[in-house]
Amino acid sequence: MTKPQIWVASFLMLFVILFILGRVTKEDEVLRKSPPSGMLGQSEQVSTENLSGMELMSVFGCADCHGTDLKGTTKGPELKNIADHFSRQELINYLRNPSSFMNSERFKKYREQYPQMLMPSFNNKDVKDLGKIADYLLSR
Ligand code: HEC
Incomplete structure (x- = not known):
């Protein structure tokens, strides 16, 4: 050169x-500007997308009252033969607003059995997630 x-x-x-x-x-x-992933308020919402109905039930705390195997605890009844009592849509409605079902005989019995406990309403959850839970409960 x-x-x-x-x-x-x-x-x-x-x-x-x-x-x-x-x-x-x-x-x-x-890199420094983006917040750490754990602090994103939306992360919880986003992450339910890939969860199955069964997994969603543990995330939403259903097992606290209904038991990990859904066989019931002192706080809530066993979840069995759900398909005998609910259509898919009815079950989703129930999860969103349990109190509107209180008047049936079955629920009157539950009121006596679990006087301290009420099924909480899950109307703040994504309906798609409730649909997955309904599908899971109806297929057991
Ligand atoms: C705080 C305790 C508690 C939690 C948490 C809870 N449940 Fe319940 N659940 C109950 C009780 C108690 C009943 C009986 C009805 C009543 O007394 O309100 C019930 C009733 C039900 C029923 C009706 C059962 C039947 O025989 O018709 C279904 C279905 C159900 N729960 C599903 C769920 C699902 C799904 C979740 C989570 C998304 C959940 N529950 C979370 C306490 C709970």
Whole structure:
């Protein structure tokens, strides 16, 4: 290489190095600006999408009262033969608003059996998630 060629080449190298350095620091800033994933308020909502009905039931705490195997606890009844009593739509409605079903004989008995406990309403949950839970309960 002649002397001018060496000059040109080293200038080019300098530009390339500055360009790369610029990129690296920019990416650093972007990374630092994004909040840690655990602090995203929406993360809980997003993550239910891939959960099955059975998994959703443990996430929503149904097992606290109905038992991990859904055989019932002192806080809530066993969940069995659900399909004998509810259609899919009725079951979703029930989960959203259990008190509207209170007047049937079956529920009057539950009131006596679990005087301290009420089935909570899950009307703040995504209907799609409740649908998955309904499908799971109706297929058992
Ligand atoms: C705080 C305790 C508690 C939790 C949590 C709870 N349940 Fe219940 N559940 C009850 C009680 C008690 C009853 C009986 C009806 C009543 O007294 O309100 C009941 C009744 C039911 C019934 C009607 C059973 C039947 O024989 O018709 C279904 C279905 C049901 N729960 C599903 C669920 C699902 C699904 C979840 C979670 C998304 C859940 N429950 C969470 C306490 C609970």
